[in-house]
Amino acid sequence: MRITVTVDGTKFTDEVEPRQLLVHYLRERLGKVGTVVGCDTSNCGACTVHLDGQSVKSCSVLAVQADGSEVTTIEGLARDGRLHPVQQAFHDNHALQCGFCTPGMIMQSIDLLADNPDPDEKAVREGLEGNLCRCTGYQNIVRAVRDAAGHMRGGAGPEAERVADASQPVGGGN
Amino acid sequence: MTATVEPEVGRSRRRKEDARLITGRTRWTDNLTLPGLLHMAILRSPLAHARITSIDTSAAKDMPGVLAVVTGADLADEQGSLPCAWPITADMKSPGAPSMAVDQVNFAGEAVALVVARSAYEAADALEGIDVDYDELPVVLDMAAAVADGADLVHEDLGTNSSATWIFDSGEAGTGGDVEQAISSAEVLIERTFRQQRLIPAFMEPRSVMVDPTGEQLTMWSSTQVPHILRVMLAMTLSVPEHKIRVIAPDVGGGFGGKLQVTPEEVLTFLAARRIGKPVKWTESRSESLLAGHHGRDQIQKLTLSAKRDGTVTGLKVELLADMGAYLRLVTPGVPILGAFMFNAIYKFPAYRFVCTNVFTNKVPTDAYRGAGRPEATFAIERLMDELAAELGVDPMEVREKNWIKHEEFPFTTVAGLTYDSGNYEAATDKAKELFGYDALRAEQKERREKGDPVQLGIGISTFTEMCGLAPSRVLGSLSYAAGGWEHAAIRMLPTGKVEVVTGSSPHGQGHETAWSQIVADQLGVPFEDIEVLHGDTQSSHKGMDTYGSRSLTVGAMAVVQATDKVKAKAAKIAAHMLEASEDDVEFASGSFRVKGAGTEASGAKSVSIQDVALAVFAAHDLPDGVEPNLDSEATFDPENFSFPHGTHLCATEVDTETGRVTIRSYVCVDDIGKVINPLIVEGQVHGGLAQGIAQALFEEAVHDESGTLTTGTLADYLVPSAVDLPSFVTDRTESPSTTNVLGVKGVGEAGTIASTPAVVNAVVDAVRHLGVSDVQMPCTPMRVWQAIRTGRPDAGGLGAEAGGGLGSIDSSGGAR
Numbered sequence: 006m007r008i009t010v011t012v013d014g015t016k017f018t019d020e021v022e023p024r025q026l027l028v029h030y031l032r033e034r035l036g037k038v039g040t041v042v043g044c045d046t047s048n049c050g051a052c053t054v055h056l057d058g059q060s061v062k063s064c065s066v067l068a069v070q071a072d073g074s075e076v077t078t079i080e081g082l083a084r085d086g087r088l089h090p091v092q093q094a095f096h097d098n099h100a101l102q103c104g105f106c107t108p109g110m111i112m113q114s115i116d117l118l119a120d121n122p123d124p125d126e127k128a129v130r131e132g133l134e135g136n137l138c139r140c141t142g143y144q145n146i147v148r149a150v151r152d153a154a155g156h157m158r159g160g161a162g163p164e165a166e167r168v169a170d171a172s173q174p175v176g177g178g179n
Numbered sequence: 180m181t182a183t184v185e186p187e188v189g190r191s192r193r194r195k196e197d198a199r200l201i202t203g204r205t206r207w208t209d210n211l212t213l214p215g216l217l218h219m220a221i222l223r224s225p226l227a228h229a230r231i232t233s234i235d236t237s238a239a240k241d242m243p244g245v246l247a248v249v250t251g252a253d254l255a256d257e258q259g260s261l262p263c264a265w266p267i268t269a270d271m272k273s274p275g276a277p278s279m280a281v282d283q284v285n286f287a288g289e290a291v292a293l294v295v296a297r298s299a300y301e302a303a304d305a306l307e308g309i310d311v312d313y314d315e316l317p318v319v320l321d322m323a324a325a326v327a328d329g330a331d332l333v334h335e336d337l338g339t340n341s342s343a344t345w346i347f348d349s350g351e352a353g354t355g356g357d358v359e360q361a362i363s364s365a366e367v368l369i370e371r372t373f374r375q376q377r378l379i380p381a382f383m384e385p386r387s388v389m390v391d392p393t394g395e396q397l398t399m400w401s402s403t404q405v406p407h408i409l410r411v412m413l414a415m416t417l418s419v420p421e422h423k424i425r426v427i428a429p430d431v432g433g434g435f436g437g438k439l440q441v442t443p444e445e446v447l448t449f450l451a452a453r454r455i456g457k458p459v460k461w462t463e464s465r466s467e468s469l470l471a472g473h474h475g476r477d478q479i480q481k482l483t484l485s486a487k488r489d490g491t492v493t494g495l496k497v498e499l500l501a502d503m504g505a506y507l508r509l510v511t512p513g514v515p516i517l518g519a520f521m522f523n524a525i526y527k528f529p530a531y532r533f534v535c536t537n538v539f540t541n542k543v544p545t546d547a548y549r550g551a552g553r554p555e556a557t558f559a560i561e562r563l564m565d566e567l568a569a570e571l572g573v574d575p576m577e578v579r580e581k582n583w584i585k586h587e588e589f590p591f592t593t594v595a596g597l598t599y600d601s602g603n604y605e606a607a608t609d610k611a612k613e614l615f616g617y618d619a620l621r622a623e624q625k626e627r628r629e630k631g632d633p634v635q636l637g638i639g640i641s642t643f644t645e646m647c648g649l650a651p652s653r654v655l656g657s658l659s660y661a662a663g664g665w666e667h668a669a670i671r672m673l674p675t676g677k678v679e680v681v682t683g684s685s686p687h688g689q690g691h692e693t694a695w696s697q698i699v700a701d702q703l704g705v706p707f708e709d710i711e712v713l714h715g716d717t718q719s720s721h722k723g724m725d726t727y728g729s730r731s732l733t734v735g736a737m738a739v740v741q742a743t744d745k746v747k748a749k750a751a752k753i754a755a756h757m758l759e760a761s762e763d764d765v766e767f768a769s770g771s772f773r774v775k776g777a778g779t780e781a782s783g784a785k786s787v788s789i790q791d792v793a794l795a796v797f798a799a800h801d802l803p804d805g806v807e808p809n810l811d812s813e814a815t816f817d818p819e820n821f822s823f824p825h826g827t828h829l830c831a832t833e834v835d836t837e838t839g840r841v842t843i844r845s846y847v848c849v850d851d852i853g854k855v856i857n858p859l860i861v862e863g864q865v866h867g868g869l870a871q872g873i874a875q876a877l878f879e880e881a882v883h884d885e886s887g888t889l890t891t892g893t894l895a896d897y898l899v900p901s902a903v904d905l906p907s908f909v910t911d912r913t914e915s916p917s918t919t920n921v922l923g924v925k926g927v928g929e930a931g932t933i934a935s936t937p938a939v940v941n942a943v944v945d946a947v948r949h950l951g952v953s954d955v956q957m958p959c960t961p962m963r964v965w966q967a968i969r970t971g972r973p974d975a976g977g978l979g980a981e982a983g984g985g986l987g988s989i990d991s992s993g994g995a996r
Contacts, residue, residue, distance in 0.1 A: 039203015044465035103688025104200030105432030142870035
């Protein structure tokens with residue numbers, strides 16, 4: 006089947022097998038390997054992208070279902086060489102170790118913040134329930150999302166980014 | 180020239196690694212491709228124990244895009260036997276371990292055929308065209324039954340399911356007394372049997388291997404923790420000259436011991452690519468990963484602790500059954516033996532005996548999983564100390580304090596023969612109790628018990644230590660391990676003063692590039708940003724022992740430090756020449772050489788920076804006679820001892836006695852890992868370690884049904900906790916520098932996992948002990964806890980043993996609540 010999809014701002018038209026998953030289309034046809042596959046039962050969320058502005062697990066969407074849609078991946082977030090505030094917050098708060106879950110975790114966090122610009126710890130944890138991380142124990146991810154929320158409030162753009170204080174004390178929760 | 184003023188070591192540097200990881204510019208093995216790349220898929224046995232009577236591949240070979248279908252019979256002459264590097268006893272029984280089954284399968288998930296096709300989809304399709312006939316054999320699953328007389332056998336030719344029995348006895352070793360004597364004269368005897376359930380490492384990046392056979396060197400990219408070991412072992416297993424193999428571990432998405440392996444799939448991809456003469460890639464699905472990647476833990480622990488009525492411990496006897504699964508992989512037999520030295524933990528036992536019997540079953544092999552042998556030991560002793568306290572009717576902290584090594588007693592040689600170099604259990608405990616609000620929580624617990632609150636409060640303690648930083652080569656030799664425990668590093672000084680650090684450590688998420696840069700920045704006085712860390716490619720990092728056992732910092736970074744020492748020694752000669760001074764009169768500080776006593780640069784004294792020397796060496800116009808124009812240096816470091824991090828972990832759980840649901844209310848840990856290079860990275864390691872240890876206590880278990888089928892073969896069934904299942908942790912540190920390395924550091928990678936499991940289970944049991952519960956088997960699912968409250972039985976069985984039994988956030992139909 007022929008589909009036309011706009012991915013990270015570029016329009017693509019391709020013949021695809023009807024059974025091809027969106028994540029495989031992104032990775033194998035478009036070379037968008039920033040989006041990864043972590044499981045085969047849509048439990049882990051590593052493949053999360055935005056489809057017309059909503060987060061989806063791209064292992065659970067067929068490429069043909071994305072026909073006519075806009076897809077944003079982790080590779081399309083940075084603008085003019087500047088990180089998205091959520092990307093920056095993940096870095097600042099050491100919210101990643103191996104980084105395999107990170108693309109999906111960041112895409113889901115952005116979706117979460119779009120729904121709730123000022124989530125408390127519980128809301129962040131619940132909003133990220135469908136994304137698994139094996140390295141961090143989630144604490145710094147929660148911290149990063151709330152930090153990003155602070156920076157994104159009131160239309161703050163990447164310029165408003167601060168680098169978190171390097172001497173913050175160890176521990177003490179969020 | 181710039182010179183760093185503030186020390187880098189100790190700073191919470193944000194990680195260098197993050198830039199590519201947060202933008203999707205990653206090089207996971209499955210992201211890589213090559214011209215003409217083909218894709219491999221593996222057909223796996225659905226049966227746990229069976230003879231293969233026939234395999235018909237003709238339909239698969241006819242399918243579109245299929246280049247080859249290969250069976251075990253096709254590979255029998257070239258696949259060799261997968262290596263086991265740790266024959267723990269001279270008479271250890273070890274079956275041949277083919278990468279692909281030839282005539283018999285011994286676990287469900289074992290490879291029986293492979294397909295190589297143009298695309299991954301076509302390869303997967305073709306698996307359905309392969310027809311395998313099996314004759315079923317009796318399945319051996321239960322360890323105790325497996326070692327009973329007349330048991331069915333996993334490997335008929337071995338004549339037994341017992342692989343080896345390994346014994347340590349303090350009386351015989353001369354490190355302590357006779358435990359039988361201690362037991363026979365005991366005033367108090369605590370006898371318990373604990374179960375360490377089978378776990379799955381469940382790294383987030385599924386394993387992937389790509390092999391390019393088209394060059395002079397055959398190149399393998401693999402999602403591995405151990406590229407160097409893999410290269411040597413491929414050469415030895417397949418009789419390929421070692422110099423004809425190059426192994427690359429690109430970005431690796433977590434390992435936790437699960438990628439400390441020479442896998443069947445690595446060998447099969449190698450053989451398939453070599454056979455076809457084209458690049459081949461294999462990437463596993465998550466189901467394949469859970470089914471066929473090695474598992475961890477799986478022990479039955481029979482324990483006897485003797486004590487005096489005043490709480491002083493007098494002896495400890497440990498009898499283990501350890502499940503090997505169907506084969507001995509790289510370090511399978513040695514994993515429980517790593518625990519042998521840790522059951523006595525921080526306590527001054529005068530007598531100790533450890534006996535471990537390794538058992539074959541028809542399950543996927545076990546091997547290293549975060550902690551590897553030490554979590555099992557720590558769980559056992561920390562649970563026992565709580566049981567002793569309950570028996571004596573005293574606070575569980577009291578029996579610990581009574582028996583632990585006092586801070587002024589270090590260095591201390593234990594009943595297991597190890598010498599702990601430093602530590603301060605009192606300091607860590609005091610700090611933890613204060614952060615936790617120990618006394619207030621005990622008061623609340625008492626109040627809630629008295630009023631019969633349906634939600635009871637429990638407090639769990641784990642005052643753990645562990646041995647890590649694997650390992651002194653001589654010790655490994657004495658334990659019959661096949662290799663050494665050193666690490667290698669090299670420093671390359673580039674003409675412009677920039678630095679390349681080559682390390683044999685092989686990171687897969689830890690942050691070595693950042694930490695090594697901090698260390699080298701201080702050692703050489705160059706900016707953090709001017710340092711590049713090279714790793715994970717046997718061509719650039721030609722020598723190494725890789726990353727596992729919390730060894731990178733205490734062994735790998737020590738090699739880096741020694742290499743920088745050699746660079747400075749070489750540079751000093753040249754700098755002295757440039758300063759027209761004698762080498763003896765030159766000193767090095769903050770990146771520059773100066774004549775001693777000549778004052779500072781500000782006062783007009785001449786100095787030569789290490790970057791100046793690097794450029795002078797590049798030009799080589801004016802070097803002292805006989806001096807080679809080269810600052811590059813390498814070093815190989817072999818540690819003199821293990822490192823012994825310790826800490827006090829305190830967990831408060833709320834247990835709903837009506838539903839059995841356990842909620843962690845607070846978790847406080849104070850770890851002592853000696854000096855810290857980067858507090859932010861340390862905190863992250865502790866958080867993640869805690870998550871995995873808590874997951875063992877409450878959520879995770881690899882469950883097999885009675886036919887040996889893994890019923891937890893997806894992430895809907897094998898319950899890796901999500902963000903809602905874990906609390907926020909309070910982490911802090913005390914600092915007793917290690918005395919056995921110049922940085923004063925100890926390992927941290929496994930500490931959280933080792934410490935946390937018993938803290939949580941102790942808290943669960945503590946919450947309901949007054950209801951007649953003295954143990955709850957892990958994972959402490961709502962069903963198990965509820966049953967234990969109702970019946971007093973720790974094992975409960977029933978619903979709690981089913982796949983997906985552990986997580987409160989998943990309902991019985993497998994969906995999120």
